[in-house]
Amino acid sequence: MKYINKFDPQKDQVVRILDVDGKVIDEKLLPKISDKQLIEAYKLMNLSRRQDDFQNKAQRQGRLLSFLSSTGQEACEVAYALAMVKGQDWLAPGYRNNAAWLTAGMPMHNIMMYWMGNEFGGQSPQGVNLLPPNIIIGSQYSQAVGIAFAEKYKKTNGVALTSTGDGGMSEGEVYESMNFAKLHELPVVFICENNKWAISTPYAKSTKSLNVAVKGIAVGIPGIKVDGNDFLASYAVASEAIEFARQGNGPVLIEFDTYRLGAHSSSDNPDIYRPKPEYEEALTKDPLIRMKKYLIDKKLWTEKKQTALDEEQDLFIRQEFDYAEAHKDYPLEDVFNYLYETKTPELEAQYQEAAAFFAANPNAKGGHH
Amino acid sequence: MKQLNNIKAVTDALDVAMEKWNEVVVYGEDVGFEGGVFRATEGLQKKYGEERCFDAPISEAIYIGAALGMALNGLKPVVELQFQGLGWASLQNILGHMGRMRNRTRGKYPAPIVIRTPMGGGIRALELHSEAMEVIYAHTPGIKVVCPSTPYDTKGLILAAIESPDPVIVLEPTKLYRAFKQEVPDGFYTVPIGEGFKIFEGNDITVVTYGAQTVDCQKAIEQFEEKHPDLSVELIDLRTIKPWDRQMVFESVKKTGRLLVVHEAVRSFSVAAEIMASVTEECFEYLKAPLARVTGYDIVIPFDSGEGYHQVNPTKIFAKLEEIINFKF
Ligand SMILES: Cc1ncc(C[n+]2csc(CCOP(=O)(O)OP(=O)(O)O)c2C)c(N)n1
Numbered sequence: 129m130k131y132i133n134k135f136d137p138q139k140d141q142v143v144r145i146l147d148v149d150g151k152v153i154d155e156k157l158l159p160k161i162s163d164k165q166l167i168e169a170y171k172l173m174n175l176s177r178r179q180d181d182f183q184n185k186a187q188r189q190g191r192l193l194s195f196l197s198s199t200g201q202e203a204c205e206v207a208y209a210l211a212m213v214k215g216q217d218w219l220a221p222g223y224r225n226n227a228a229w230l231t232a233g234m235p236m237h238n239i240m241m242y243w244m245g246n247e248f249g250g251q252s253p254q255g256v257n258l259l260p261p262n263i264i265i266g267s268q269y270s271q272a273v274g275i276a277f278a279e280k281y282k283k284t285n286g287v288a289l290t291s292t293g294d295g296g297m298s299e300g301e302v303y304e305s306m307n308f309a310k311l312h313e314l315p316v317v318f319i320c321e322n323n324k325w326a327i328s329t330p331y332a333k334s335t336k337s338l339n340v341a342v343k344g345i346a347v348g349i350p351g352i353k354v355d356g357n358d359f360l361a362s363y364a365v366a367s368e369a370i371e372f373a374r375q376g377n378g379p380v381l382i383e384f385d386t387y388r389l390g391a392h393s394s395s396d397n398p399d400i401y402r403p404k405p406e407y408e409e410a411l412t413k414d415p416l417i418r419m420k421k422y423l424i425d426k427k428l429w430t431e432k433k434q435t436a437l438d439e440e441q442d443l444f445i446r447q448e449f450d451y452a453e454a455h456k457d458y459p460l461e462d463v464f465n466y467l468y469e470t471k472t473p474e475l476e477a478q479y480q481e482a483a484a485f486f487a488a489n490p491n492a493k494g495g496h497h
Numbered sequence: 498m499k500q501l502n503n504i505k506a507v508t509d510a511l512d513v514a515m516e517k518w519n520e521v522v523v524y525g526e527d528v529g530f531e532g533g534v535f536r537a538t539e540g541l542q543k544k545y546g547e548e549r550c551f552d553a554p555i556s557e558a559i560y561i562g563a564a565l566g567m568a569l570n571g572l573k574p575v576v577e578l579q580f581q582g583l584g585w586a587s588l589q590n591i592l593g594h595m596g597r598m599r600n601r602t603r604g605k606y607p608a609p610i611v612i613r614t615p616m617g618g619g620i621r622a623l624e625l626h627s628e629a630m631e632v633i634y635a636h637t638p639g640i641k642v643v644c645p646s647t648p649y650d651t652k653g654l655i656l657a658a659i660e661s662p663d664p665v666i667v668l669e670p671t672k673l674y675r676a677f678k679q680e681v682p683d684g685f686y687t688v689p690i691g692e693g694f695k696i697f698e699g700n701d702i703t704v705v706t707y708g709a710q711t712v713d714c715q716k717a718i719e720q721f722e723e724k725h726p727d728l729s730v731e732l733i734d735l736r737t738i739k740p741w742d743r744q745m746v747f748e749s750v751k752k753t754g755r756l757l758v759v760h761e762a763v764r765s766f767s768v769a770a771e772i773m774a775s776v777t778e779e780c781f782e783y784l785k786a787p788l789a790r791v792t793g794y795d796i797v798i799p800f801d802s803g804e805g806y807h808q809v810n811p812t813k814i815f816a817k818l819e820e821i822i823n824f825k826f
Contacts, residue, residue, distance in 0.1 A: 193621050193622075193623070193801055194621075194622075194623060223623075242800075244801070244802065245621065245800035245801025245802045245803075245804070246800060246801075246802040246803075247799070247800050247802075247803075261624075263582075263583065263623055263624050263625045263626075264582075264583055264585065264625060265555055265583070266555075266586070295554070295555045296555060298554035298555050298556045299555055299556055299557075299586070300556060300558050300559070300586065301586065326526075326554075326555060327526065327527045327531070327534065328527045328530055328531035328552070329526070329527055329530075329552045329554070333552050333554070334554045334555070335554065396534075400531060401530055401531055456802050457802050458802055458803060460803075460806050462803060463794070463796050463797075463799045463803040463806050463807060464794070464796060466797075467795075467796055467797060474765065474795065475794075475795055475796075478764070478794045478795060479794075482794060482806060485813065485816065486806070488816075489812050489813075489816070491812075492805075492810055492812040492813065493805035493806055
């Protein structure tokens, strides 16, 4: 092992491979990753960032409900999702994981439909083991534990990944999940994207803990802190953690040290609570810029390629959005059809009542459409 | 007197309470510095300090457990649960401890806690942000549940809740937070817990409701009375869900002989079910039509695209009023 148990969270050691200018700090720490994968990762980071920007505009036009952006956190999200084995590993995400969902195989229009208020957006395609966004903070940790339990039980070799924020680490369920997972030596990777803020509550008001990674110590699982704005370090540690868990060594806790560059949600205004100098300093550590500089230095990328990519991706995003908008509404029966395998008689009667009502009053659905 | 909307009435109530009782402490997610996601506690930390109004880490189970300890040790905690659907972890302490403490200690340790939380939908919110779970709370022995629909009642009921020697859950209809303003008296006053309010007097149908549906009912009734100038509908805003104003409802039904209960929570095992059962027990010989209800369906609250199907609206209420009045034995 190159990273786990080598970087001591009690000394607040951090795995970092790229400096803020995209220069490699320590060649020995570089992970195995092909040039092709590096470019793929960068494209996904860029795509998620542009999707966030697009959605912010769409939200202001009232074409999207609220959503939570990954802006600033793309490096670690793309990294851990790329390190998963598709079709075998699982992701139980939080709600702020756009880049990870995209990378793990959620079609963009699904994500958009979800934020437009259509439950079908939460359905991942066949062969992609991905749960919908989790709104209740902490419970994705216990779900991942259950998934991992089943993997071990069935000897199917998959690993479950799950992510929450620094604020989410205060939930009892998070601790209980880690404890249970270690007791059963389950193949699960617990992720905390420490973006420093839980809505308006700063890290210092959530915990007095030196860092998040040390929170593994009490339950006996290794914790490791990584520069989450450094794609290479994030990918290196995520890959090792997934394999560590797959080999039967039990869970790992990864803290990605990152920063939320956007608002908490589209209905939040961070200017009220977030110190401007802190934000401006965070801008200098933007993961996209670091990665781009690194790729340009390696002669894998050019500004010309960037312009072409931005155009291509913007077009793609618009197409996905158009598709989502055209499919955002659904008929009445869909709100009754997915509660039980077959409707109970009471529910059938309620459905018939509703169907008759809306047939007689076609505009009574009211609300916003 | 000043003109306040519901959210400002919450702030005003808390301000008055913190001024009046040094023991009142206010906390919850983002409640301190920012004033909560709806800004209900805006300015309180500045005025009363971090010790009395503060951000809590995201750990709902602890809030109520901690509030319990505070309450039985002499404080008056007022806890904000950011959203009902995100507060399941708190149920452990609400159902398992808060409602039982007085009984378990045979009166030695009452638990005068106030929990405030938004309720209901129609605000285009995310999953689990539109729940109306009043029945879970109301079903639990030892807890009182209030649901104001106007700024006047909001302030008066919150102050009554804080004054109450028992735990009270205040459900605040999210849709009405900024819907309208009303004159609200300055300083301290209370609206008694357990007393309903007659919005309209009427002779032919009794409509019982609370929360955001008071507005829907008013619209439906105005439309109904326009169509039937010879008929009048009595509209009762319960204001307190538990203990509800049985006397007011029974007297009204004895007068009108007809009852409609309206709420957005799902139908089965609901507040409507409780009221209809009680009215059957108490007023059977007065009834001229079957008791009726307009509620949400027994479904998972749909996301925005489907929410309009589930939400109670004036058209649904109007249709039900027609059905009731046209009923023939
Ligand atoms: C159990 C629960 N309580 C409260 C909330 C409301 N809420 C949504 S996001 C949030 C802050 C979360 O902060 P953090 O875990 O740091 O994640 P971030 O949003 O910064 O990624 C809160 C309190 C929730 N979604 N779930």
